[in-house]
Structure formats: C-alpha cells, structure tokens
Amino acid sequence: MHSSKRGLIKDMSKKKIIIRMSAFLALMIIIDQICNFALVQPGLSRIMFHELKQGQYNCIILGASHGSYGLDPEIVGTELKKNTMNMCMGGEYMIDAYYTLEYALDYNKIDEVVFDIDYQYLVNYNDVNILHNNVYNAYPASVHKVGYYVKRVLGEDYRGTMLRWTNYWQCYKYMGRTIRKKLSSEYKTYNPSVVNMNRYDSYMGEGFTFRNQHHKKDSASCLDWNESKVSEQEIGYIKKLVSLCKKKGIKIVFTTVSQDPATVAEKESGFTAADAYISKLAQELDVTYLNFNKIRFDEYDRDSDDFYDREGHMYGESAEKFSQLYGKYVNMALMGDETYKSAFYANIGDMVKAYKGN
Amino acid sequence: MSYISAGFLFTIALGALVYYLFPKKHRWLVLLLISLLYYTSYGFSNLVYVLFTCITSYIISLKMSEMEDKVHRKRLLSVVLVLNFGLLFLLKYCNFMIGNLNSLSEVFGRNLNIAKLTIKFPLGISFYTFQTMSYCIDVYRKKTEPERNIFKLLLFVCYLPQMLQGPIGRYERLGLALSEGSDFDYRNIERGAVRIFYGLAKKLILADRAFIFANNIFYTPDKYSGVYIIAGILMYSIYVYCDFAGGMDLVIGASEVFGITMDENFRQPYFSKNLGDFWRRWHITLGQWMKDYIFYPFSLSKACQKLSRRAKKRFGRVYGTLIPICLSNILIFFIVGVWHGASWKYIIYGLYNGLIIAMANILKPTFEKTVKLLRIKSNSAPYRVFQIVRTFILVNIGWFFDACSSASGAFKAMGQTFKNFSLKVVTDGSLLKVGLGVREIKILFVGVLVLFVIGVLREKGIDIREWIMKKPLPLKWAIYIILFFIVAPFGFVSASTEFVYAQF
Known part of the structure; x- marks a missing residue:
C-alpha cells in the first residue's frame, strides 16, 4: 500500500514534469512564431511561389538574381511559345533550384526548363549563411519541404532554421507596419504592393523585376572563379535536376545571362575557366549550354551602361531587349537547331577581343 | 553538422x-x-x-x-x-x-x-x-x-x-x-540546455564577432602596426577562448541532457596567476593527459632520475630537482605544440610555453626573494591583479603564433606592434574600420563584461546556473526565454561558423 502510493506520487511528478516541459516548449514556439510574424518582412519570393502554384506554366526558368533582373518571362515565353515563369531569385543555389522545380512540377505541366547558371554560385556555397536565403525562407509548406529541410538546413546555423526572424530583428521599428501589412487583404491575395522594394524596382509579375535606369550604379563586382572551391553538393544537384527532367521527359537547357562585358574582360581568365567547366559539365550531362557572355556584339550590343553593377545585373530596358534574343536562341537550342552557334563567339577570349576592339 | x-x-x-x-x-x-x-x-x-x-x-x-x-x-x-x-x-x-x-x-x-x-x-x-x-x-x-x-x-x-x-x-x-x-532527471535536461545556450552565446555573440576583427588584422599583418596589432591580438584572445570554451559548453551541456557528466575543459583561464596555472585552466583534459601519460613517466624514468642525481651533485638540491621537471615541461609543451597542428608555428608556440614555464620554475626562488625584498604581500589583491595581467600578456604573445598563418608571420606581426605606435587610432575612429562598427564593438564590450562578471563569480564559487535553477518557475522561465531569444539576434551572422578546435 505504502509503496504503491509512493509509485503514484512518482508517476504524478513525472507527468507534471512532462507537462511543464511541453508547456515551456510550446511557449517558446509561440514566441518564435510571433517574432516571425512581426519581424520577417514580406518578400517577392513568396509571391513568386504563389504565382507558380497557379499551375499555368509549361516552361520554367531557374537561376539567381542575374535572371530575375535580366529575363522578362513574357518576352522569353513569346519566343518559346510557352507560358513561362521566371523562378530566378537572388541566392538561389543549385539545391534550391532543384527543390523549386520539384514544387513547380506538383502544380504545372512543365515541358521545358531553362537553367541559368551563374558561376559565382558554384564557388561560394559555403560562404553564405542560410539566414539570407530567399528560396528557403519563402518555400511553401509541402511534402518536398521535408526533403529540402533535411538536405538544406539541418547542417546550417540553427537560427536560420528555427529562428527566421533573427535576420530581421532590426525591423522592430516597423513592427506595427509589418503586422498591419500581414493582416491586410493585399498580403493575403499576394499583392506585390506589400513588398518593400528598392524604389527604382518594379515587380512586373511572373518573376521579373524591372530596374529603372535612374538607379545609381552599384560597385559590386563578380567573385573570382576558383575550381577548387566548387561545391560537390551543388554539382550533385545540377546532375539531379537534369536527371529529374530526363525522367519526366522535360527538355532542359543551361544558360548564363550576359554580364557587364567590362567585368568579363577584366576577369577574362576566370570567365574562360568557368565557361570551360560548365560546358564540360553540360556535355557530360548531354545538355546544351548557351553562355550569353559569348553572344556576338552585332547580335546584342551591350556595354557597362546596360548593367546597374559591375557584377552584371541588367537595367530593365536592357533586359527586355536581351530577353527577346535569349528566348530566340534558347528556343533554337531546345529545338535542336544548331545554327544558333553562329550568333556566339567561339570563346570568351574572342568576345573580349571584340569588346576591346569596339 | x-x-x-x-x-x-x-x-x-x-x-x-x-x-x-x-x-x-x-x-x-x-x-x-x-x-x-x-x-x-x-x-x-x-x-x-x-x-x-x-x-x-x-x-x-x-x-x-x-x-x-x-x-x-x-x-x-x-x-x-x-x-x-x-x-x-x-x-x-x-x-x-x-x-x-x-x-x-x-x-x-x-x-x-x-x-x-x-x-x-x-x-x-x-x-x-x-x-x-x-x-x-x-x-x-x-x-x-x-x-x-x-x-x-x-x-x-x-x-x-x-x-x-x-x-x-x-x-x-x-x-x-x-x-x-x-x-x-528533469534537472539534467534543464542544466544541459542552459549550458548549451551559454555556449552558443559565447560562440555567436563573442567569438564570431571578435574573429572578424582579428582575422582582418592577421590576414594582412603588413597593413597594420602598433595599436591595431594590439587590438587584433586582444580580439584574437577573445575569439579563441570563446570559440573553444563555447564549444565545450555546448558539448558538456549536450552530454548533461543525457545525464552524462563530462570532464571540464576550462576554468577561467584568463584569471591565471602564471603560465603554468593557465595551462591547468585551459584545455584541462589535454593538460591532464600530458601530465599522466608523458610528464610523470618521463620525469620518473631512469634516465631522468640519473640526470637529476648528477644535476643535484653539480647545481645543488633545488636546481637538481628542477632540471628534470623543466625538461619534462619543455617536452610536454613541444608535444602540445605538435598536437595543435603540423606547422612550425605550433611547434614554436609549444616551445615558447614550455620554456617560459621552465624559466619560471628555475627563477622561482629569485622571484620569491624579490617579492620579500620589496615587501610585497603575495596574497594581496593588487599583486594578484599584477600576476593576472602579466600572465595575460604572456598568453597573448603566444597567440601570435596561433593567429598568424606562419611562424615568420607571427614574428613579423610582433615586430609591427612597435612600429607607428599611436594611441590616436583609438579615439579617431580608425579602429572602427577594421571590420566591426560601433554597434558590434558595443555588443562585444557588453558581452565580455558579462563574461568577466560570470568568471569572477565562478572564481568565488558561485554558479549562476544553479542560482537561476533555484528561482521560482515563472522567473526562471522568463530568464531562460530572454537568454534564448537574446543569443539569436545579438549573435553575429556569418557563414563560417565552424569551431576552430573541430579541425584537430
């Protein structure tokens, strides 16, 4: 009798401890969610994923910020004769692109994928904190998110995974405005007006951001190519992406959007090595690679004034001009028409020579 | 991971x-x-x-x-x-x-x-x-x-x-x-979790922040001199301690969650009175390992005993006993240096520590005589502060070998300390151009102050963690939640979050 009573007390106290621990955890999660709601700023990526979910696209462009500023999907789509969605986002690594495609396939009947590769993303995977990753932060809840989560973030700083608001904590001054925005109908209907954008930028829909020519030129330049820093994991995801496309019968082409020719000339050896590396990879994977840094100047006349920084992000007007050519040659490549090659220089060196000759 | x-x-x-x-x-x-x-x-x-x-x-x-x-x-x-x-x-x-x-x-x-x-x-x-x-x-x-x-x-x-x-x-x-x-035992989980977040605070708020400054200085030491180098080495000492000790807090805390108590590896090392004391407080388990498996077997070996007997005959009883101890110390620190890495800079780092400790042993009687002669109370607070500062300087000289990429780089950086020495850089804001702005320096300063206070309390035998754990539940929870949510935003965000000792 005595020992059973003691056992009962022990059980009670165990239960009490478990309830207390669960209550504490729940409290932490609630506070975390409140912080997320009040501090995390609404971004374009959330809207882009929503647009993608509408399921009206049969071509998707994947890539990073060069693509989001450089490719108007409406113009590219006209050339491709496909409803095209530009899912290029600043900070989109190969793994992010792969999971974006997985998500896109759930809602769309995709038959063409254009994968824009900026070599910088192959060499700096380990230099960037997950807190700044737009794709991960906006990736909607889905079955794929579990796989994405395990592969992408379990190894990263716990703050990026568990405490997303960390990156925005200095927005506490705008907490009231953020909460009001998130409670507004515009936010609920994915209206881009809720996004705090650079005042020279306009979101044109379907993933394209138009930067006004009045924006003062930034000084940011390209990272140097360094083959020893190429992330094996990133290359693995390019291969996975290609094999997923092949498995689903989707045509795929690799591209690199044109960058400031002055930067290409300045870092000629790096661009040449990166071009050789990606070309070799594309060849191994049996995918056509169009490096638009090599497009002839008589096809696409460009200079530093077409880009708002040395790294190679385009102004909107240049982007619209470029998108038409981009769509045209990507379409030829996808159709197996090899005459597109005549519009490109044989190598980066020839392009630089032509640029300097101008 | x-x-x-x-x-x-x-x-x-x-x-x-x-x-x-x-x-x-x-x-x-x-x-x-x-x-x-x-x-x-x-x-x-x-x-x-x-x-x-x-x-x-x-x-x-x-x-x-x-x-x-x-x-x-x-x-x-x-x-x-x-x-x-x-x-x-x-x-x-x-x-x-x-x-x-x-x-x-x-x-x-x-x-x-x-x-x-x-x-x-x-x-x-x-x-x-x-x-x-x-x-x-x-x-x-x-x-x-x-x-x-x-x-x-x-x-x-x-x-x-x-x-x-x-x-x-x-x-x-x-x-x-x-x-x-x-x-x-619920208390093990509580104790472990608090220790984990204390470790995270050390690593993210202090170590990662101090690293930026120190790395900028010692990556290109030719660019800097005088006060910059001193500030850089002080930042390095914050970095290396908070990185390693923070990592240990995480490790020991994680183990406590499973109810497994691990050996402590740090005991307020920057409060050491001499270099020997520092090594009894810094990376304690490595020091203990060296003592048990190298120092004693070597100093009690037949060869060492023979040497001791000869030395006693020649130099007297005191120095005769000290010589094998000094040799054992030099050997141990040579191995400690080698253990730290395959580079001459680590070997020199080890020998530097070994030689200073050996010298301190040999000169101990002279020091004691001087202290007596000057009528200094060896247990007085000012003398203790003097000892701590002296040891801290010696430790920081050693950090040059760790911070620089090579032994020659370390000597060069030491030399640079005495060039263009001007305190003006402290007041004219030049130091704020080395990678950390005013806000970052302020956070670092407050963090170090908190760490210092916790260290002082620990030296006095007061364990803040146990003190918090005894508080009423609502107060305790409030403290935990504040601590948890403070670490994240005040932590420095960088991609390189590996622990320096994880490479060994």
Missing part, C-alpha cells in the same frame, strides 16, 4: 527523447546509434578510422588484461600506440614532414620533390586517438578493467558530443557512465 547547426540541436533533443524511452540498460545503444549517425553525416570515410582505433584498442586491451607478464603487456601496448599514433602521424604530419624534406633537399641542391599525400583528414582524430590511447594505457597499468563489449568501447571512442573537439575523457569516468546509462 556543426555544433551550432539545427541538425545538432535536433539530434540532441530527439536523441534524448529516445534515450529516456529506452530501458536504462539499453540506453547506451541509443547513444551509439546517434553518435554513429552524426559522425557519418561528415562522410563515411571518417568511420573507417574510428573503427580502426576501436578494433585495435579492443583486441589489444583484452589481450593485455589476460597477461600477467609486464614485458609482454608493454609490447602489446607499444603495438597499439604505434598503430594509432602512427596513423595520426601519417594523416596529420606526413605532409608537413614531406614539405620540410623537400625544402631541405632544395637547400642541399637536390630536389627530392616528394609528392604529398591526398588523404582526407578525419574529423576529431586527435581527440579520440588521445582518449582511446589513455584507455589502453590504463588497461596496461591495470588501472581499469578492459571493456568486453566492443560496441560499448566504440561508444566511448565516438560519443557524439565530445568526438569533434573533446574534452578528452577517461574511460574510468566517461566510459563507465556511458555504459551504465543514466536515470531521467
């Missing part, structure tokens, strides 16, 4: 849940499983080396325990030591030796040009090799019984929290505690 990754924290949380759901006698299996899973997340090749160490130690320790003859046991011990330290040497120091041989051959006009090995260095090998060899030596000395279950020994070799950066545990404490398992 680094210790600050979500993966590590999830592994600990989920691991603890499963651990306590299992019956006590099988709990070690859960720990083994999660340890292996965690270690293989760094690549399967790492596991091969761990298995090699475990299997050789298992077989040889069992064999040794069956033998009564000391000579035979010694032979077997030599085999396991040669195999494991040989492997460590091959992986860690072979390329260093090859590089030196190639350079030497060039000096003598013959270019050997021996190709370097391209083997991936297994994570934590220095730590688990030292830990496992201590087990073998203890079995040889009949200090501990050999483990008859190879999987339990494997757990001791690769126990998740400690395998990447220590502390270097002893089988008689850690090994047995792991095998026995622990009872569920």
Whole structure:
C-alpha cells in the first residue's frame, strides 16, 4: 500500500514534469512564431511561389538574381511559345533550384526548363549563411519541404532554421507596419504592393523585376572563379535536376545571362575557366549550354551602361531587349537547331577581343 | 553538422527523447546509434578510422588484461600506440614532414620533390586517438578493467558530443557512465540546455564577432602596426577562448541532457596567476593527459632520475630537482605544440610555453626573494591583479603564433606592434574600420563584461546556473526565454561558423 502510493506520487511528478516541459516548449514556439510574424518582412519570393502554384506554366526558368533582373518571362515565353515563369531569385543555389522545380512540377505541366547558371554560385556555397536565403525562407509548406529541410538546413546555423526572424530583428521599428501589412487583404491575395522594394524596382509579375535606369550604379563586382572551391553538393544537384527532367521527359537547357562585358574582360581568365567547366559539365550531362557572355556584339550590343553593377545585373530596358534574343536562341537550342552557334563567339577570349576592339 | 547547426540541436533533443524511452540498460545503444549517425553525416570515410582505433584498442586491451607478464603487456601496448599514433602521424604530419624534406633537399641542391599525400583528414582524430590511447594505457597499468563489449568501447571512442573537439575523457569516468546509462532527471535536461545556450552565446555573440576583427588584422599583418596589432591580438584572445570554451559548453551541456557528466575543459583561464596555472585552466583534459601519460613517466624514468642525481651533485638540491621537471615541461609543451597542428608555428608556440614555464620554475626562488625584498604581500589583491595581467600578456604573445598563418608571420606581426605606435587610432575612429562598427564593438564590450562578471563569480564559487535553477518557475522561465531569444539576434551572422578546435 505504502509503496504503491509512493509509485503514484512518482508517476504524478513525472507527468507534471512532462507537462511543464511541453508547456515551456510550446511557449517558446509561440514566441518564435510571433517574432516571425512581426519581424520577417514580406518578400517577392513568396509571391513568386504563389504565382507558380497557379499551375499555368509549361516552361520554367531557374537561376539567381542575374535572371530575375535580366529575363522578362513574357518576352522569353513569346519566343518559346510557352507560358513561362521566371523562378530566378537572388541566392538561389543549385539545391534550391532543384527543390523549386520539384514544387513547380506538383502544380504545372512543365515541358521545358531553362537553367541559368551563374558561376559565382558554384564557388561560394559555403560562404553564405542560410539566414539570407530567399528560396528557403519563402518555400511553401509541402511534402518536398521535408526533403529540402533535411538536405538544406539541418547542417546550417540553427537560427536560420528555427529562428527566421533573427535576420530581421532590426525591423522592430516597423513592427506595427509589418503586422498591419500581414493582416491586410493585399498580403493575403499576394499583392506585390506589400513588398518593400528598392524604389527604382518594379515587380512586373511572373518573376521579373524591372530596374529603372535612374538607379545609381552599384560597385559590386563578380567573385573570382576558383575550381577548387566548387561545391560537390551543388554539382550533385545540377546532375539531379537534369536527371529529374530526363525522367519526366522535360527538355532542359543551361544558360548564363550576359554580364557587364567590362567585368568579363577584366576577369577574362576566370570567365574562360568557368565557361570551360560548365560546358564540360553540360556535355557530360548531354545538355546544351548557351553562355550569353559569348553572344556576338552585332547580335546584342551591350556595354557597362546596360548593367546597374559591375557584377552584371541588367537595367530593365536592357533586359527586355536581351530577353527577346535569349528566348530566340534558347528556343533554337531546345529545338535542336544548331545554327544558333553562329550568333556566339567561339570563346570568351574572342568576345573580349571584340569588346576591346569596339 | 556543426555544433551550432539545427541538425545538432535536433539530434540532441530527439536523441534524448529516445534515450529516456529506452530501458536504462539499453540506453547506451541509443547513444551509439546517434553518435554513429552524426559522425557519418561528415562522410563515411571518417568511420573507417574510428573503427580502426576501436578494433585495435579492443583486441589489444583484452589481450593485455589476460597477461600477467609486464614485458609482454608493454609490447602489446607499444603495438597499439604505434598503430594509432602512427596513423595520426601519417594523416596529420606526413605532409608537413614531406614539405620540410623537400625544402631541405632544395637547400642541399637536390630536389627530392616528394609528392604529398591526398588523404582526407578525419574529423576529431586527435581527440579520440588521445582518449582511446589513455584507455589502453590504463588497461596496461591495470588501472581499469578492459571493456568486453566492443560496441560499448566504440561508444566511448565516438560519443557524439565530445568526438569533434573533446574534452578528452577517461574511460574510468566517461566510459563507465556511458555504459551504465543514466536515470531521467528533469534537472539534467534543464542544466544541459542552459549550458548549451551559454555556449552558443559565447560562440555567436563573442567569438564570431571578435574573429572578424582579428582575422582582418592577421590576414594582412603588413597593413597594420602598433595599436591595431594590439587590438587584433586582444580580439584574437577573445575569439579563441570563446570559440573553444563555447564549444565545450555546448558539448558538456549536450552530454548533461543525457545525464552524462563530462570532464571540464576550462576554468577561467584568463584569471591565471602564471603560465603554468593557465595551462591547468585551459584545455584541462589535454593538460591532464600530458601530465599522466608523458610528464610523470618521463620525469620518473631512469634516465631522468640519473640526470637529476648528477644535476643535484653539480647545481645543488633545488636546481637538481628542477632540471628534470623543466625538461619534462619543455617536452610536454613541444608535444602540445605538435598536437595543435603540423606547422612550425605550433611547434614554436609549444616551445615558447614550455620554456617560459621552465624559466619560471628555475627563477622561482629569485622571484620569491624579490617579492620579500620589496615587501610585497603575495596574497594581496593588487599583486594578484599584477600576476593576472602579466600572465595575460604572456598568453597573448603566444597567440601570435596561433593567429598568424606562419611562424615568420607571427614574428613579423610582433615586430609591427612597435612600429607607428599611436594611441590616436583609438579615439579617431580608425579602429572602427577594421571590420566591426560601433554597434558590434558595443555588443562585444557588453558581452565580455558579462563574461568577466560570470568568471569572477565562478572564481568565488558561485554558479549562476544553479542560482537561476533555484528561482521560482515563472522567473526562471522568463530568464531562460530572454537568454534564448537574446543569443539569436545579438549573435553575429556569418557563414563560417565552424569551431576552430573541430579541425584537430
């Protein structure tokens, strides 16, 4: 009798401890969610994923910020004769692109994928904190998110995974405005007006951001190519992406959007090595690679004034001009028409020579 | 998965849940499983080396325990030591030796040009090799019984929290505690979680921030001189302490969650009164290892005893006793230097520490006489502060070898300290252009102050964690929540969040 009573007390106290621990955890999660709601700023990526979910696209462009500023999907789509969605986002690594495609396939009947590769993303995977990753932060809840989560973030700083608001904590001054925005109908209907954008930028829909020519030129330049820093994991995801496309019968082409020719000339050896590396990879994977840094100047006349920084992000007007050519040659490549090659220089060196000759 | 990754924290949380759901006698299996899973997340090749160490130690320790003859046991011990330290040497120091041989051959006009090995260095090998060899030596000395279950020994070799950066545990404490398992106690989880977040605070708020400044200075020391170098080395001392001690807090805290108490590795090292004291407070388990397995066997060896007798005859009793001790110290710190890395800068770093400690031993009688002569009270607060500052300066001189990329770079940086020395850079804002702005410096300053106060309290035997744990529930929770939510935003955001000692 005595020992059973003691056992009962022990059980009670165990239960009490478990309830207390669960209550504490729940409290932490609630506070975390409140912080997320009040501090995390609404971004374009959330809207882009929503647009993608509408399921009206049969071509998707994947890539990073060069693509989001450089490719108007409406113009590219006209050339491709496909409803095209530009899912290029600043900070989109190969793994992010792969999971974006997985998500896109759930809602769309995709038959063409254009994968824009900026070599910088192959060499700096380990230099960037997950807190700044737009794709991960906006990736909607889905079955794929579990796989994405395990592969992408379990190894990263716990703050990026568990405490997303960390990156925005200095927005506490705008907490009231953020909460009001998130409670507004515009936010609920994915209206881009809720996004705090650079005042020279306009979101044109379907993933394209138009930067006004009045924006003062930034000084940011390209990272140097360094083959020893190429992330094996990133290359693995390019291969996975290609094999997923092949498995689903989707045509795929690799591209690199044109960058400031002055930067290409300045870092000629790096661009040449990166071009050789990606070309070799594309060849191994049996995918056509169009490096638009090599497009002839008589096809696409460009200079530093077409880009708002040395790294190679385009102004909107240049982007619209470029998108038409981009769509045209990507379409030829996808159709197996090899005459597109005549519009490109044989190598980066020839392009630089032509640029300097101008 | 680094210790600050979500993966590590999830592994600990989920691991603890499963651990306590299992019956006590099988709990070690859960720990083994999660340890292996965690270690293989760094690549399967790492596991091969761990298995090699475990299997050789298992077989040889069992064999040794069956033998009564000391000579035979010694032979077997030599085999396991040669195999494991040989492997460590091959992986860690072979390329260093090859590089030196190639350079030497060039000096003598013959270019050997021996190709370097391209083997991936297994994570934590220095730590688990030292830990496992201590087990073998203890079995040889009949200090501990050999483990008859190879999987339990494997757990001791690769126990998740400690395998990447220590502390270097002893089988008689850690090994047995792991095998026995622990009872569920809510306070262990609470204690462990608080310690984990204290470690995260040290790492993210202080270490990662101080690193930016120190790295900018010592990456290009030619660019800086005078006060910049002094500020850089002070930042480095914050960085290296908070990184390593923060990592230890994480490790020990994670282990506490499982109810397993690990050996402490730090005890307020920057409050040390002399360099010897510093090494008894810094990386304690490595120091203890060196003392038990190198210092005593060496200083009590026949050769050393003979030397001592001769020295006593020649220099008198005091110095005769001191000479073998000094030699043992120099040897130990030479090994400590080598342990830190395959580079001349680490060897010089080790010898610097060994020589200073040896000199301090030799000059101890002179110091004591001087203190008496000057009528200084050796237990007075000002004298203690003087001792602490003096030791801190000596420690910081040593950090030059750690902070710079090479030994010559360290000497150059030391030389630069005396060039263009102007205090103006402190007031004109020049120091704010080295990578950390006003806000960052303020956070760093407040953080160091908090760390200092906690250190002082600890020196007085007050444990803040225990003090908080005794508070009423609502107050306690409020403190925990504030601490948890403060670390994240005030922590420095950078991509490089690896712990410096994880590379050993």
